[in-house]
Amino acid sequence: MNTQTLDHPELADRFNKDEARVDWHDQTLWWVRQKRDKAAHALPEWESLREAASQIKHNVLANLDEYLLQFEANAQRNGITVHWAADAEEHNRIVHQILTENGIPKMVKSKSMLTEECHLNEYLAEHGIEVIDSDLGERIVQLAGEPPSHIVLPCIHWKKEEIGVLFHKHLGTEEGCADPQILTGAARLHLRDTFLTRRAALTGVNFAVAETGEFVVCTNEGNADMGAHLADVHIASMGVEKIIPRREHLSVFLRLLTRSATGQPITTYSSHFAKPRPGQTMHLILVDNGRSIQLGREDFRNSLKCIRCGACMNTCPVYRRSGGHSYHSAVAGPIGAILAPNLDMAKNADLPFASTLCGSCSNVCPVKIDIHQQLYKWRQVLVQEGHVTAAKTVSMQGMTTVLSRPGLFHLAGSVGRRLMKWFPSLVNNRLNPWYKQRDMPAPPSESFSEWYAKNRKPS
Amino acid sequence: MKVGLFVPCYVDQFYPKVAIATLELLEKQGLTVGVPPRQTCCGQPMANSGFEHLTGGCNSLFIENFAQYDYVVSPSGSCVLHLKEHLHDPKHEAEAGHLRERIFELTEFLTDVLKLDTVSARFPYRVGLHQSCHGQRGLHLSQMSELVAPPFSKPVQLLSQVDGLELIDLDRPDECCGFGGTFCVLEEAVSAKMGKDRVSDHLRHGAEYITGADMSCLMHLEGLLHRQKSPVKVVHIAEILNSNIQ
Ligand code: SF4
Numbered sequence: 001m002n003t004q005t006l007d008h009p010e011l012a013d014r015f016n017k018d019e020a021r022v023d024w025h026d027q028t029l030w031w032v033r034q035k036r037d038k039a040a041h042a043l044p045e046w047e048s049l050r051e052a053a054s055q056i057k058h059n060v061l062a063n064l065d066e067y068l069l070q071f072e073a074n075a076q077r078n079g080i081t082v083h084w085a086a087d088a089e090e091h092n093r094i095v096h097q098i099l100t101e102n103g104i105p106k107m108v109k110s111k112s113m114l115t116e117e118c119h120l121n122e123y124l125a126e127h128g129i130e131v132i133d134s135d136l137g138e139r140i141v142q143l144a145g146e147p148p149s150h151i152v153l154p155c156i157h158w159k160k161e162e163i164g165v166l167f168h169k170h171l172g173t174e175e176g177c178a179d180p181q182i183l184t185g186a187a188r189l190h191l192r193d194t195f196l197t198r199r200a201a202l203t204g205v206n207f208a209v210a211e212t213g214e215f216v217v218c219t220n221e222g223n224a225d226m227g228a229h230l231a232d233v234h235i236a237s238m239g240v241e242k243i244i245p246r247r248e249h250l251s252v253f254l255r256l257l258t259r260s261a262t263g264q265p266i267t268t269y270s271s272h273f274a275k276p277r278p279g280q281t282m283h284l285i286l287v288d289n290g291r292s293i294q295l296g297r298e299d300f301r302n303s304l305k306c307i308r309c310g311a312c313m314n315t316c317p318v319y320r321r322s323g324g325h326s327y328h329s330a331v332a333g334p335i336g337a338i339l340a341p342n343l344d345m346a347k348n349a350d351l352p353f354a355s356t357l358c359g360s361c362s363n364v365c366p367v368k369i370d371i372h373q374q375l376y377k378w379r380q381v382l383v384q385e386g387h388v389t390a391a392k393t394v395s396m397q398g399m400t401t402v403l404s405r406p407g408l409f410h411l412a413g414s415v416g417r418r419l420m421k422w423f424p425s426l427v428n429n430r431l432n433p434w435y436k437q438r439d440m441p442a443p444p445s446e447s448f449s450e451w452y453a454k455n456r457k458p459s
Numbered sequence: 460m461k462v463g464l465f466v467p468c469y470v471d472q473f474y475p476k477v478a479i480a481t482l483e484l485l486e487k488q489g490l491t492v493g494v495p496p497r498q499t500c501c502g503q504p505m506a507n508s509g510f511e512h513l514t515g516g517c518n519s520l521f522i523e524n525f526a527q528y529d530y531v532v533s534p535s536g537s538c539v540l541h542l543k544e545h546l547h548d549p550k551h552e553a554e555a556g557h558l559r560e561r562i563f564e565l566t567e568f569l570t571d572v573l574k575l576d577t578v579s580a581r582f583p584y585r586v587g588l589h590q591s592c593h594g595q596r597g598l599h600l601s602q603m604s605e606l607v608a609p610p611f612s613k614p615v616q617l618l619s620q621v622d623g624l625e626l627i628d629l630d631r632p633d634e635c636c637g638f639g640g641t642f643c644v645l646e647e648a649v650s651a652k653m654g655k656d657r658v659s660d661h662l663r664h665g666a667e668y669i670t671g672a673d674m675s676c677l678m679h680l681e682g683l684l685h686r687q688k689s690p691v692k693v694v695h696i697a698e699i700l701n702s703n704i705q
Binding site for chain 1: 466468470471472473474475476478479482494496497498499500502504505506507508509510511512513514515516517520592593596597603604605606607608631633634635637638639640642643644645646647648649650651652653654655656678679681682683685686
């Protein structure tokens with residue numbers, strides 16, 4: 001049973017109360033999807049790149065322990081302090097400890113979905129440490145007191161006018177100003193000041209190279225670099241699945257990542273961090289948080305190939321019309337719907353059902369994760385584990401009884417059609433969710449089987 | 460060649476004309492088509508809701524009904540995909556395997572097995588084609604926009620041979636309509652919104668009819684059109700291919 005108060009259908013229903021907004025959200029993301037298509041179609045080798053990426057990740061997942069140890073040894077040799085965190089709690093504690101040891105009360109952070117997954121900001125706030133997100137989109141949702149609604153475009157659900165109101169309140173921009181250039185300028189000044197005054201910077205990690213012990217951070221704003229280069233302490237947090245074996249493999253992923261995400265050929269900054277500069281300390285935290293469990297679940301292992309490009313969200317017709325927050329999980333959309341039940345089945349049992357299984361996600365995914373197949377498989381697991389309402393189980397059992405008995409099926413069919421004809425209000429009522437916005441099909445006077453029995457010799 | 464016609468449960472009950480058109484269309488190709496009377500449902504509604512373990516009865520019934528045929532044809536991509544992917548029976552696994560290989564959605568059967576190159580039909584209207592996801596992405600009835608690969612479409616190949624038919628372009632040629640089986644009631648808000656958007660793409664481009672190879676999606680779109688009091692009608696592709704409107 002779901003323990004959160006509202007699940008995906010209810011949250012999506014709320015989002016859909018403002019249809020104009022849904023249209024705008026859908027069109028904005030579709031525009032990103034079209035940019036992705038353009039970029040992908042410009043590379044004739046696109047499908048082989050996807051295959052290569054998928055195979056490299058396959059190899060990584062099959063030998064994850066070895067690559068992690070190799071990475072750790074090389075990173076340590078480079079002068080990076082490597083930490084291991086079994087779960088979100090431990091990750092947060094490690095970050096806190098590093099900050100306390102260095103007497104740092106304020107930290108600047110660049111984009112990292114892992115820290116969202118771990119709820120790091122809340123944890124540090126509770127411990128009296130202030131965190132400023134330096135990615136513009138993340139800063140906006142942070143000011144608004146919301147989690148990101150998209151992994152690449154955290155505030156894609158916000159219109160520029162709304163950002164203007166927010167910035168007027170928090171950053172002192174002129175009232176009514178919705179000019180993106182002016183707003184970005186204001187954010188830039190505000191963040192510059194932050195960069196210059198923070199002594200610790202946390203970044204995410206897009207790829208970590210086992211062969212060299214370096215890690216790569218991709219951003220469009222250069223905010224990760226600005227934070228990391230100015231800070232005395234650089235902390236990098238990564239999920240254990242972010243390892244790639246060799247530097248040469250980066251070429252495959254860097255070509256796929258941003259084309260899939262935004263349609264750009266490459267991120268503006270793809271920065272390699274190999275060792276701390278003189279006087280700086282560099283910490284890297286390797287976080288498991290359920291990943292090894294997922295690795296052990298054969299049907300869901302492939303989900304760990306994800307490079308967090310967000311293409312599956314942009315293409316997902318459900319995501320576009322329900323918004324990121326309806327997934328009530330750090331990673332939203334199709335990929336989130338297969339990652340979240342791994343972390344907490346009861347809380348996320350609704351998510352694998354928030355899909356029509358159209359399969360667009362699996363085919364847009366640059367590392368070829370079989371997302372829609374995993375959604376189907378999660379549904380089976382969730383039902384088996386009892387995360388389904390009793391009413392649904394009863395109705396499914398009833399349906400099975402009727403559908404696996406031809407005599408009963410034809411009887412129920414003809415009775416049903418007759419009832420629908422004589423008493424249309426039986427089905428055309430507000431308790432029938434189909435009828436809310438759609439009419440029921442008009443019941444024909446005879447079924448095909450009845451017609452066939454009359455008109456053809458039975459076979 | 461022994462061909463069996465599988466009529467999905469909701470087509471049998473609500474859209475007999477689609478099954479009749481399919482039957483007649485196959486017969487026009489010179490085939491003798493068997494219609495086992497004890498057929499019901501492919502089991503997909505349960506399976507997609509997470510109750511695949513309850514589909515054993517439907518599976519054995521399906522095998523019992525169709526194992527004797529060389530080919531099974533059905534006017535519903537979604538049901539065909541489900542059977543191709545999930546038809547199993549521990550007691551009759553060989554037959555299940557045979558059927559998984561030999562079941563075809565109507566348009567792919569016409570183009571790939573019968574290699575039909577002339578359709579004698581006339582349907583003088585502006586028609587929008589709704590490419591259902593399970594047919595398109597699952598059975599690969601047509602190329603999808605996500606992949607970098609040459610375009611093709613089996614339904615278009617057939618429709619373009621229909622006399623008088625004008626196929627309209629769409630802004631989003633392969634966006635899901637939001638039907639999705641039990642999704643259409645469990646996620647009513649999103650489902651209806653997706654359907655409305657799909658319908659308006661067709662309306663914007665002047666469709667008089669919306670067609671497709673999957674009656675379930677069309678039923679959803681029809682429900683919305685009807686509620687909007689739109690004069691635009693839905694019609695299954697079998698009905699177009701079988702029609703001769705002068
Ligand atoms: S699942 Fe695939 S498409 Fe979705 S974010 Fe991950 S890599 Fe990108």
